[in-house]
Amino acid sequence: MKGKFISFDVGGTKVKHSVMLGDGTILEKDQYDTPVSDLEKFLMEMELIIKEYRSRHSVNGIAISMPGPINPVTGYLDSDTAGNVVCIRRRSIKTLLEEKIDLPVEVENDGNCAALAEQFNGNAQGVKDFVCVTIGTGIGGGIVVDGKVLRGKSFRGGEFGFMITNRSLPDKAIWHRNGATGSLTQNYRQSMRLDTNYRVEGQTIFRQAEQDEQSATMLDDWLTSVSCGLYNLAVTLNPEIILVGGGVSAQTDLLQKIETKLEQLEFWKDFRVPLAVCKHKNDAGMIGAVQHFLLRQGQNL
Known part of the structure; x- marks a missing residue:
């Protein structure tokens, strides 16, 4: 489909948004803080962005990427625990927005969107079996699998964050709580006795790890957790490649550090899978959301 599309990538901290062409070309983009608990504000912010973009562009539709088990046809988020954006749980943003604007809206899980973006024109072009992990x-x-997104019976395929990767930490056993960048920054704030609202970026901790032993140990533990999750995916799915995305993937030595950890695992040599970063980095969700929109409008799901 030719034309322009407004794309949103809803995250636990920021909502990224853009106007782009169907070929993934981004014409302009920006972001704002996510209203995680106020549905009225959540929708109002989106409406304002849509109105602003439409004042400058002729738009064909709205594409949204967001966390959680989402029905890709109805846009309904069927979960009470999906991500930090509590205001959109057990709701269909597709339906709520289409009631307010005269444009079609399509919604897909953010991890699936990242995979669609990499499959379309990223680092998984021509690859039939791959895994995309967003950290x-x-x-x-x-x-x-075989060129198609594996969503699962209740659209929970790819919810890797709920894997148990460290049972020795009862309150942090699942991968969300020991391998996400959010868990790394939380540990850093606690160890440095910083306020819980103090903003810490993952790259700050990487730099700090080069200067003090406490940060280095913390980063090493986090890398162990990341590598354990990737190992589990490799031995379970045996993909052609695993792509790593999310803001932390911008760290130039991240994959090298992860691979060093993987080499220490007993059976990695038998199940070794190539690792690569996602090409589209923080734009992957927005690009993949538009690809999902085009698939839906073509009824090719």
């Missing part, structure tokens, strides 16, 4: 506030991802 951010939490951990999500997409599984592609």
Whole structure:
């Protein structure tokens, strides 16, 4: 489909948004803080962005990427525990927005969107079986088997963050709580006795780890958790490649550090899978959301 599309990528901290072409070309983009608990404000912010973009562009539709088990046809988020954006749980943003604007709206899980973006024109072009893991506030991802997204019976395929990766930490046993960038920054704030609202970026901790032993140990533990989750995906799905995305993937030595950890695991040599970063980094959700929109409008799901 030719034309322009407004794309939103809803995260636990920020909502990224853009106007882009169907080929993934981004014409303009920006972001704002996510209203995580106020549905009225959540919708109002989206409406304002849509109105602003439409004042400058002729738009064909609205594409949304967001966390959680989402029905890709109805846009309904069927969960009480999906991500930090509590105001959209057990609701269909597709339905709520279409009641307010005269444009079609399509919604898909953010991990699946990242996978669709990489499959379309990223680092999984021509790859039939791959896994895309997004590491951010939490951990999500997409599984592609024989060229198609594996959503699962209740649309929970790719919810990697709920894997148990460290049973020795009862309150942090699942991958969300020990391998997400959010868990790393939380540990850093606690160890440095910083206010819980103090903003810490993952790259800050990487730099700090080069200067003090406490940060280095913390980062090493986090890398162990990340590598354990990736190992589990490799031995379970045996994909052609695993792509790692999310803001932390911008760290130039991240994959090298992860691979060093993987090499220490007993059976990695038998199940070794190539690792690569996602090409589209923080734009993957927005690009993949538009690809999902085009698939839906073509009825090719």
